[in-house]
Amino acid sequence: MSVNRVKNLGLPLMNLVKLRGTPILQQLLLEERLLRSSSDNWCIVNDGTNLLTLSWVCLGTVIVDENTLFVSLICNRNDVPDVQPYPRSVMAWSGSLYSEVFNGIADFQLRENDYVFGDRKFGGNAQSITRNRWIHHTSFLWDYSVSNMAYLKLPSRVPQYRLERDHTDFVCKMKDYIERSVFIEKTIKAVGTQFMLKELSLDEIDDSCREHVETTRLLTLDELKETTTRSESIAQAV
Amino acid sequence: MAARFLWASRVASHLRISGAQRGFSSVVLKDLKYAESHEWVKINGNKATFGITDHAQDHLGDVVYVELPDLGLSVSQDETFGAVESVKATSDINPISGTVVEVNEVLTESPGLVNTSPHEEGWIIKVELSDACEAQKLMDSDKYSKFCQEDYAKH
Numbered sequence: 001m002s003v004n005r006v007k008n009l010g011l012p013l014m015n016l017v018k019l020r021g022t023p024i025l026q027q028l029l030l031e032e033r034l035l036r037s038s039s040d041n042w043c044i045v046n047d048g049t050n051l052l053t054l055s056w057v058c059l060g061t062v063i064v065d066e067n068t069l070f071v072s073l074i075c076n077r078n079d080v081p082d083v084q085p086y087p088r089s090v091m092a093w094s095g096s097l098y099s100e101v102f103n104g105i106a107d108f109q110l111r112e113n114d115y116v117f118g119d120r121k122f123g124g125n126a127q128s129i130t131r132n133r134w135i136h137h138t139s140f141l142w143d144y145s146v147s148n149m150a151y152l153k154l155p156s157r158v159p160q161y162r163l164e165r166d167h168t169d170f171v172c173k174m175k176d177y178i179e180r181s182v183f184i185e186k187t188i189k190a191v192g193t194q195f196m197l198k199e200l201s202l203d204e205i206d207d208s209c210r211e212h213v214e215t216t217r218l219l220t221l222d223e224l225k226e227t228t229t230r231s232e233s234i235a236q237a238v
Numbered sequence: 239m240a241a242r243f244l245w246a247s248r249v250a251s252h253l254r255i256s257g258a259q260r261g262f263s264s265v266v267l268k269d270l271k272y273a274e275s276h277e278w279v280k281i282n283g284n285k286a287t288f289g290i291t292d293h294a295q296d297h298l299g300d301v302v303y304v305e306l307p308d309l310g311l312s313v314s315q316d317e318t319f320g321a322v323e324s325v326k327a328t329s330d331i332n333p334i335s336g337t338v339v340e341v342n343e344v345l346t347e348s349p350g351l352v353n354t355s356p357h358e359e360g361w362i363i364k365v366e367l368s369d370a371c372e373a374q375k376l377m378d379s380d381k382y383s384k385f386c387q388e389d390y391a392k393h
Contacts, residue, residue: 084297084389085329086297086298086327086329087297087298087299087324087326087327088297088299089297090327091326113325113326125326126326126327127326127327127328128327128328128329129327129328129329129330130318130329130330131275131318131330131332
């Protein structure tokens with residue numbers, strides 16, 4: 001049994017970190033550190049980021065802007081024993097969690113690997129899985145500018161439900177469905193039904209992590225081209 | 239899916255492995271050893287070939303990249319040396335301890351071999367063992383099949 005489990009309530013502990021406008025690279029570096037150097041569970045909510053940037057999440061590229069919302073969940077495998085450490089199982093679990101968030105608000109579904117309202121994608125996610133822990137990282141498309149979407153090419157690897165739709169017909173804006181503060185509040189509440197949450201500031205994080213070697217970094221343009229050719233997934237809109 | 243199940247059953251029967259019960263239909267080869275983290279190891283003297291199992295590749299999904307270590311690197315069972323990346327996840331690989339003597343360079347251009355041939359063409363690294371005792375702790379095919387069935391039943 002995890003040492004983080006609160007005996008009285010039977011719920012495992014999870015640290016909650018609420019960020020605002022933290023650059024996505026900084027967030028990803030933090031998540032890598034917490035995944036590999038901490039033995040705690042973590043929920044990281046980044047309410048927006050402060051740069052227009054191409055960031056690398058798993059094997060897809062996402063265009064993020066200052067309005068994008070990020071929620072990441074880092075879990076010890078033993079603290080979510082009903083979840084197998086594989087993508088489909090993790091997403092089935094996270095999908096049920098977000099179903100609580102959007103209950104009564106919109107026709108929310110996990111569709112193939114995407115979060116959708118109806119058949120329109122508003123959330124893209126990725127996982128990283130280690131022996132005893134995993135992270136589920138989601139970028140929520142709060143709003144977007146059509147001109148930024150023009151940076152994206154149509155990917156060759158697409159979900160079946162996309163049905164050859166272009167970006168503007170395939171994605172939707174989360175802001176059209178839920179208030180920002182309501183989403184954050186309901187997400188934290190949903191996570192709180194499965195974990196005992198303890199809010200930490202960034203300054204308080206260092207004590208719970210040991211040293212580790214960072215591997216997350218921005219790719220050079222050549223590396224990006226090589227990787228997108230390799231993966232046959234040139235770009236995907238969130 | 240039904241055809242795959244039937245194929246797996248026939249292979250399992252040929253190899254005398256009771257792997258196809260109650261929905262668990264991954265291929266488990268009799269002459270390999272297995273780790274709980276769903277990696278297989280083929281021991282040959284003081285060398286071992288390593289990869290991920292059919293069960294693992296099935297759950298990961300389409301593999302699009304395999305991070306390979308450098309030759310000569312010392313790897314440890316307790317540490318990650320690389321990762322297998324699928325469309326939606328990266329998954330660490332924890333090998334058996336030793337020194338990397340060969341890597342499967344073909345995976346750089348054809349990572350999908352991990353899906354289509356996880357026990358043969360999709361092998362990942364070869365290691366000169368540093369601790370023969372580690373291999374003794376690995377599961378044989380029967381134990382691994384049972385482990386997977388129990389794991390499957392739990393979820």
